[in-house]
Amino acid sequence: MRTLRVPEATINRLSVYSRFLEQLNRKGVVTVSSVEIAKGVGVGPAQVRKDLAYFGEFGTRGVGYNVKDLMRYTIKILGIDKPWPLILVGAGNLGFALSTYKGFNQRGFSIVGVIDNDPNKIGKKIGNLEIFPLEKMADIIKRHNVRIGIIAVTQNAAQEVADLMVKNGLQAILNYAPVALNIPDNVELQHVDMSVKLETLTFNLSKKNYRP
Amino acid sequence: MRTLRVPEATINRLSVYSRFLEQLNRKGVVTVSSVEIAKGVGVGPAQVRKDLAYFGEFGTRGVGYNVKDLMRYTIKILGIDKPWPLILVGAGNLGFALSTYKGFNQRGFSIVGVIDNDPNKIGKKIGNLEIFPLEKMADIIKRHNVRIGIIAVTQNAAQEVADLMVKNGLQAILNYAPVALNIPDNVELQHVDMSVKLETLTFNLSKKNYRP
DSSP states (O other): OOOTTOOHHHHHHHHHHHHHHHHHHHTTOOEEOHHHHHHHHTSOHHHHHHHHHTTOOOSBTTTBEEHHHHHHHHHHHTTOSSOEEEEEEOOSHHHHHHHTOHHHHTTTEEEEEEEOOOTTTTTOEETTEEEEOGGGHHHHHHHHTOOEEEEOSOHHHHHHHHHHHHHTTOSEEEEOSSSOOOOOTTSEEEEOOTTHHHHHHHHHHHHHHHOO | OOOTTOOHHHHHHHHHHHHHHHHHHHTTOOEEOHHHHHHHHTSOHHHHHHHHHTTOOOSBTTTBEEHHHHHHHHHHHTTOSSOEEEEEEOOSHHHHHHHTOHHHHTTTEEEEEEEOOOTTTTTOEETTEEEEOGGGHHHHHHHHTOOEEEEOSOHHHHHHHHHHHHHTTOSEEEEOSSSOOOOOTTSEEEEOOTTHHHHHHHHHHHHHHHOO
16 A cells, blocks of 8 residues: 555545445445545545545546545544554543543443542543453553553643553544643554644634634 | 744644743743754754744844744734633533643633533533533523634534534634534534544554564
């Protein structure tokens, strides 16, 4: 597969296309054009074609893409054609929200362990999952063969949690704490900033004010 | 200002640079190079220079950027040199998490109204804020001069909430529900997908497996 130099923005959009294709498939739609995908997810049609072209030749000119085939292919490219167990560190409001977030389960992710350092939370349940202390992280990772950890702690605690995740052999970290983390190069890191997109909105609204 | 054709990815990165500059400023750092900014936020130095070049000439060759000046300028470009009141619809786990999210307040955003349609939640408090019914949306928007609404409801309820926000004159919507929304062209829309970045991680981890 020609996946060596795929821009990260393309991978992000591929996730979005993939979800949209799942929606279409659930509705029983059989074929879809790049124009329809573009409209459904809010990008340009040329962008859709360019993004998909990184991964091969899809679709038939004048007919479009087969929804089920393209959906399955995007799922395979994204590596989510198999289940991914996750650990979640931080059982605060955000941790609760993430542990019940439908967007994870829909895509084959399952949180297999929730960890917190608050003695008042340890032993309690978050959904079906017991909250464990930090000392149990290694056990949970080993038992469930976990490769990805989610950080949903405060910004002050995030680096310490990341260090512990790295020490325990996790290969990838998804960070929701509003802080930059130092991570070895061989560990994948993604940061979900809950407010960056808000500033895209204020940028656009402010621009409108000083443009006639 | 030359802001007509700024790519959205540049605006997103500008938010990230801006926060990093705030961190440096709090630490008392006076000047910073594009290489240091790049390292601090995890992009290439050429990208930093290219992104900033959309907005003018900054920095001095061989010296770098003045941290405080560049920080203030990014804040102005992003439109957050003034406070933005927000309404939040959805007082579930995610709503709770967002209403206490430090990343908002740090950047001058303040949630001035929380709204939910659950009779068991209405009248209760989320932090300092009372939870109001949907019928109060118009009042809150008017009273606080709100232009931006946050959707933190389930995917089934999201479109209905968006319609109501549009009807009540909001100019921008930040959507956390895992579903695409139909919004008039004159209303700004951004979607925070809590799991797209997770699929960037699985893409990268899967790639590693089939590349030697």
